[in-house]
Amino acid sequence: MTGPFEEALREKRALGKKLLVVYVTGGFENWEASVEAAAAAGADAIEIGIPFSDPVMDGPVIQQASQIALDRGTTPLSVLQAAADLDTGIPHAVMTYYNLAHNPGHERFAASLVRAGISAAILPDLPYVESAPWREVAAKAGIETVMLAAPTTPDHRLGDLCAAAHGFVYAVGLLGVTGERSALADTATKIAARCKAVTDKPVLVGVGIGSPAQAVEACTVADGVIIGSALVRQMLDGHGAAGVGQLVSSYRAALDEG
């Protein structure tokens, strides 16, 4: 099955474009406007974060934004209801933690994503080895499950992991949690190359990309990048949708220039 999320990324890749996927914390003040601004500024897909109480894969920036969103009373339902009204013309994924899918049950969670117009799910604490039951239900509902590949993932698992991925393969760029770093880790292009060697699905590097130049560097190997903390920082710093739009434009321009 190739779903709409992966289809959209494949089409753009076929045109020779590098892919830009951006993360926005759902429930943060005016987050919907940030999503729209990011889409207008040239993002190829959006990851909508559903804030969770215990975001183990996230660094300080996304942690803080999630906490602010939770303190405002944000729930999975409130994020998904708002997401249903967003019409950006590009595909949407959710990024959240597994307990928020486990608690309502896989079927109900998948159905709630479908109702919100979401095509894909990214669950960073549901590793490949534990993911089969969710993937089966998600696939039946038409939800693409992105798999994360880490620099530590052994070769003997990487092929199966990439084969199980839908939407794209999320190549985790470094050993660590989300957050911008001052230089691109050398693990980033290495894991992207290892993934590219075993799959023709779009391979995007995420975690740790802190500048358009680093994004370009990652894309010497990868099909694209995921920008999270750098964007959320714009929201935290009060620059709102305008700041988000500017930031996304700068990445778009750098990637298009190559």
Added chain:
Amino acid sequence: MVMIEPTPDGRFGEFGGRFVPETLIPACEELEVAFREAWADPTFVDDFHRVLRDYGGRPSPLTECFRLSKQLGCRVLLKREDLNHTGSHKINNVIGQALLAQRMGKTRLVAETGAGQHGVATATAAALLDMDCKVYMGAVDVKRQSLNVFRMQLLGAEVEAVKSGSQTLKDAVNEALRDWVATLEGTHYCLGTVMGPHPYPWMVRTFHHVIGDEANEQCLALTGTDPDVVVACIGGGSNAAGIFSGFASSESRLVGVEPAGGAAVGRGVPGVVHGMNSYLMQDEVGQVQEAKSISAGLDYPGVGPEHAFLASIGRAEYPSVNDQEVIEAFQLLSRTEGIIPALETAHAIAWVVREAKNLQGQTVLINLSGRGDKDVDQMMEILNVDRVV
């Protein structure tokens, strides 16, 4: 058969597993392999028991409580983990993991801590084995347990106050996991209880099995038979797992006592956090809730997956007691036996006091998991006692 090895995918029944970011999966696999090899190696096992004996003070005695027994009408025996070096059962697991980490070539330990007991034990093992040590502790707990913070610092450990989320034990676990994701190569995550991703629940229980083994022999020597009831307090469940494992195949009733404000099993809703599928205190959509009790060491919203399993099959029961009952039990044991228990441990005693009318004539073995020195300041406040100058 219960309390044996989990399935290859780390399950106790439906509970357990390995729900951590992909980055950590190979580290968990490596740890499992290293633990299996070490535990099958007589040199390692001998080393472990030698350090527990010569450094930790094992075996810990079994104390019969004559006055308390008379008062309650049941025969009360205490397994004295409070007499271990550093003052609680925590040292058993920490010595095991630190020796294992050293064998794996790791040079740094990270740990989470609530009350500070596990942090102190980890800092102690790090000093003993010349390893670096960083302990994550919720900012709220740092304030509640400042004495233990200084103790860890004296032992050479770095203590970081965690300011995210609820700033308590669960957030300290998150921060320790984040540290481990970034420092895998040289660092071992020394988890303090029978929770987390496979192999931790099984490995930590195995290192605490010594409590149950000793207690089993000691009970037999003293009473000629197994106790009717085995009781322990439950935070994540390590001291309980240790003593239960010595009696799992006996007829003894197994009772794990939770704080009313942290009754993960009592509420009985399965959830996934910190690497495991287990009972978890969560709101109606799945956000993890903060546990709140008088004892920082029990303020964990989850419970080890093996306890979830033992509860689900009815092999063990998990009642809860409230703070007031704990305060009374704390004082009762102090006055009748001259033993000041940890506030955590006082939960187990409180249940026995409450249930005594139904335990008449029975033998009750309580795991006295730790001593109360760390809690006397808090108790002075609770009891409104002024310091005499």
